[in-house]
Amino acid sequence: MVARTDAAEPSRAAIEAAALWQAQLADEDCDEEDRRAFRHWLQADPSHETAFDRMSAFAGKLADRDPVERDALGLVLTRAPLRRVPAILLLAGTAAALSWLGAGNPAIRSRIADRQTTVGEQQRMAMAQGDRLVFDSDSAADLDDDDRMVTLWRGGVQASVAKAREQAFIVRTPQGTARALGTQFSVRVHDGVTTVSVVKSRVEACARASGGACLVLMPGQAARMDGSGIRRLADIDPAAEQAWADGLLVVDDLPLVQVLARLNQYxxxxxxxxxxxxxxxxxxxxxxxxxxxxALVSLQAALPIIVDRGGQGGDGAVSIRRR
Known part of the structure; x- marks a missing residue:
């Protein structure tokens, strides 16, 4: 363990992370991967141990608080604007409060994730072993180079996986895991559902539910994981799936409403x-x-639709209707 000094004053971000780790370690679903990730975080900076010790001291302060107050705190944390979450966490006693809420709550974890993209933004990066990642619009993920793992809380990621014999590359989500058996695939998390789509080679997708049932997916195949388990989806076009990482939406006879839903994510x-x-x-x-x-200009030119940019009452909102 890293020795702590008096100068290792934790930052606000370290305190928030310590609170979440306090909660995660107390959660009944905490596993060895979680504990290993915690040790990695704890040893990364002396201030992390200071922050964790402080949060541990808070752990009993809310033990006798009314359950109604705890439920209200959960509502505030999941709905509050991101800029207000740190203050709310500190006022609430942070660690104990989040222990009741559950550190695995994607709505909370996604707010302080290692890697975040805003609406309309894509980010490219490389991990230590050479794996290349593209994060989609409005995504949040935690990265672990040591364990070669991405924990995706929200949004989407496309991975181009480097060859490594000793350690598999894994994307973990609240609904399950996707383990690379080859080179390129995408994972998406939305509304409690994880979708895995394979561009090249193979991926083993395993659900948390249904006893950890797994499917091995080939190029052009996709699967859905949710609270009921895992199931195959209709085949996909690998080239179209790969294209979004290049900032392009490639569709073939897709309903317009599905195209608009995808554009709305940006x-x-x-x-x-x-x-x-x-x-x-x-x-x-x-x-x-x-x-x-x-894209809307192109759609209006090709289809019998009208794109109205005036909005009701001149508020500037964009709407589409059939011509």
């Missing part, structure tokens, strides 16, 4: 539309994900 002001009004309209083509306004 917009801070989502496009408004009625799915019933646009029913029956399908799209084939290539569109820029990182420039969704230009």
């Amino acid at each position: 917009r801070t002001d989502p496009v408004h539309y009625s799915a019933a009004d646009l029913q029956g309209l399908h799209v084939t083509g290539t569109f820029p994900l990182t420039d969704p306004d230009r």
Whole structure:
């Protein structure tokens, strides 16, 4: 363990992380991977041990607090603007409060994750063993180079995996894991569902539910993991799946409403539309994900739709209706 000195004053970020580790270690789902990741974090900086000791001292302070107050805290933490979360955590007693909420709560963990992207942003990076990652718009993940693992809390990541005989590359989500048996695949987390899509070679996807049932996926195959287990999805186009990491949305006869839903993931002001009004309209083509306004211009030119940029009452909101 790293020796602590008086000068190792923890930052606000270290205190928040210590609170989450305090909660994670107390959680019944905490496993050896979690404990190994905790030791890695603890030894990374002397201030981490200081922060963890302080949070441990808080652990009993809220033990007698009314359950209604704890539930209210959980509601505040999951709904509060990100900039206010640190203050809320400190006012609440942080560690003990999060112990009740559960450190594995994606809504909380995603707020202080190692790697985060904003709406409309993609990020590229490389891990220590050469694995290359592209994070999609509005994503949050924790990275562990030592264990060659990405824990994806929100959004999407595409991994191009380097060859390594000794240690497998793994993407972990709240719903399960995806272990690379080859080179390139994507993982996406949304609304309690994890989707794994294989571009090249093979991936073993294992659900947390249903006793850890697994599927080995080949190129062009996809699977869904949720609270009920894992199941195969319809086959995908590997080239189209690979394209999003290059900022392109490639579709072939896809319903317009699905195209708009994907573009909305890159917009801070989502496009408004009625799915019933646009029913029956399908799209084939290539569109820029990182420039969704230009994509809307192309859609309007190709389909019998009107893109209204005035909004109701001149509020500037964008809406689409059938022409």
